[in-house]
Amino acid sequence: MLAREPxxxxxxxxxxxxxxxxxxxxxxxxxxxLVRATLRLEGWV
Structure with a gap:
């Protein structure tokens, strides 16, 4: 395919x-x- 149809x-x-x-x-x-959700769950945000 590659040679015939470049x-x-x-x-x-x-x-x-x-x-x-x-x-x-x-x-x-x-x-x-996921990072933002994890931070919220861990109380960082």
Whole structure:
């Protein structure tokens, strides 16, 4: 596929990278939410 369809392969790779980037951003947001919730439960906030 890569040799015959370089543009299609590039688009697929770009879509994959964008998907991974979005997933990491969501994980980081969830981590921050959990940290804030933990601080509230422990009486720090």
């Amino acid at each position: 543009e299609q392969a590039h688009q697929a790779a770009r879509a994959h990278v964008d998907s991974v980037r979005q997933s990491l951003a969501e994980i980081e947001q969830e981590e921050q939410r």
